Amino acid sequence: MAYILGFFIADGFISNDFQTIGFAQKEKYILEQIRDELGSNQPLYQNKQTGVYMLYLNSKVMKNDLMEIHGVTPNKSLDIKFPYVPEVYLNHFIRGYFDGDGNIYSRGYLVSFVGGSLDFMTVLEHHLKARGFDVYLTKKEKHIRLYMSGRKTIKEFYDWIYHDKGLYLKRKFEAFPDKNMDAETLQNAKLKRTKQAVAARKKAFIDEYRKSYCVHQACETVGITLGTYFRWLKQDKQFSEEFYQIKKE
Template sequence: MERSSRYCKLTYEEIAERYLSGQSSEEISAAAGVTSRSVRRILNKLNVEMRPHGSWKRKHTLNEDYFKHWSDKMAYLLGFFVADGCVSGELQTISFSQNDKAILEDIRNELGSTHKIYTDKRTNVHTLYIHSKIMKNDLMNHHGIQSNKSKTIEFPHIPDQYISHFIRGYFDGDGHINYKKYQVSFVGGSEPFMNSLAQILTNKKIKNYSRSYSNHYRVFISGRRTIQEFANFIYQDKNIYLERKYQEFTKELLPIEILKDRDRVQ
């Protein structure tokens, strides 16, 4: 995460997060150890919509109790958040980030939110920041998602009828498909989470294998037939999903009944 200078105590992302959570540029400048003008310059660079000087913080609408109640769509959003979400350590804020802005607009609509999606012009990553103590507490206390989740998160307890939607959400965030190689993969930093994911796929009769790397773990699904079995599993009764990943699976023109996997080289 980039800093505006070696004297600034906050990253660009932390400055944007604080501003979108309602802090003034003066409050942020005090925390960052730079001038208010520098803060405003960074916000302009990140394409963050500025509030009129001296205005009250805008009040946004939001279904703050959204993560209290299970549904197909809630399970998807929870899976997506585990992959591409962030719980702020200091502020009462959560955020979703993605290269695809359309999926964040779908998520925002599902949450009943009017919060703005901002775009980092340097990376073209879009972020939806949501300021809600209730939603943050629910994600932490009901679903075990902490601010330092990437290395420590355990697989949440998901009722079985929602597990395909949760995995679709996680796949849309931290999953990859290479259709030419007939391979799907998931990446994550938490070994317990990835082990649980692999076991759930096995329980669903979806063949997979795992690999451990120096700072992350991967779960692979390979084979022409098996990746279609996986697609049938996660897209059953689909509602919210990332269109570009879904379209990769539709490149298969043959019916699944006649598809076969090649033997995998060990």
């Protein structure tokens, strides 16, 4: 249930006018598993244009529980609060939210979450930091993103969210690297800190950003954290000018 709640906060919705809640997801099987866990035999519907499957559940009890116990509203994407989840179930809740609104990047050592509620994302950041994860929160327009990176960090995150797993999205589970390795044997990358090495990384970052227009892809390519990127932006005038010049192009 903790997983389903996290998944619902990411990919679910509540009807304003009817006693209905629903889930939307491209992977059909995960909605079938959620439906079975909730004891429903409701058929799934597919949007033929987008390929997204929909699971609608007509339940006044579920709708009231989500709204009154967990504080979920029809406008949840912007105002959702982080619900109370007992510590023993927190990894399942965050795995559910990750399966809906999280991502692991192709090279395997960068994980992100996205949300529209600053309150929710700030508490998520707090919980992950309390587990010892080094995370960075960024806000751009209406979207808040949270990132963590590093080979050892990502393996430790994997070990935590998939511990005693029940429901999970296979696509994201399979994207994690180092599944059979002990996190204690891994190390996050240690980069050379000479002036020449740092200058080379800054140049590589600018070159990658010029191609992809994606800060997160540039960080991943160069092997730096978002914290390093923000420090460069704040402390290096030349780097800052080159970066913002690209944004204007």
